[in-house]
Amino acid sequence: MKRDPKVLLLGVVFALGVAAGALGIRLYERASAGSAERGWGRFDRAQYGSRLTRDLELTADQQQALNRILDDTRTEFVELRKTIAPQVTEIKERARGRIRTMLTPDQQPRFEAFLKAWDAEREHRGQR
Numbered sequence: 001m002k003r004d005p006k007v008l009l010l011g012v013v014f015a016l017g018v019a020a021g022a023l024g025i026r027l028y029e030r031a032s033a034g035s036a037e038r039g040w041g042r043f044d045r046a047q048y049g050s051r052l053t054r055d056l057e058l059t060a061d062q063q064q065a066l067n068r069i070l071d072d073t074r075t076e077f078v079e080l081r082k083t084i085a086p087q088v089t090e091i092k093e094r095a096r097g098r099i100r101t102m103l104t105p106d107q108q109p110r111f112e113a114f115l116k117a118w119d120a121e122r123e124h125r126g127q128r
Contacts, residue, residue, distance in 0.1 A: 045070055 049070070053063055096115065103111055 045074075 052058060
């Protein structure tokens with residue numbers, strides 16, 4: 001049985017397109033993982049401080065002041081997150097409820113197992 005080279009070429013091009021798309025998605029997810037902390041921007045304090053110190057040539061006194069400012073700001077963000085946590089939980093649970101309604105009876109226990117594993121993984125990484 002002889003194969004048409006055009007069909008083979010089309011198959012190769014399709015496979016390369018799928019591979020390129022998958023690679024692009026993976027790279028995007030990796031790049032955005034550093035900037036998205038499960039719905040919040042992930043802040044790399046050490047990098048921020050060292051870049052400011054280097055780029056602005058901060059003095060030792062300025063570095064100490066910067067650390068105090070960053071400490072205060074972190075405290076403010078922690079308090080803010082506490083105040084909105086119930087709303088975030090409510091939205092998340094509402095979405096999960098909507099997902100449950102579209103699932104078949106066979107899929108529902110698998111969804112609950114998925115959620116249990118998902119939540120455990122997020123809790124392990126310190127994400128809520």
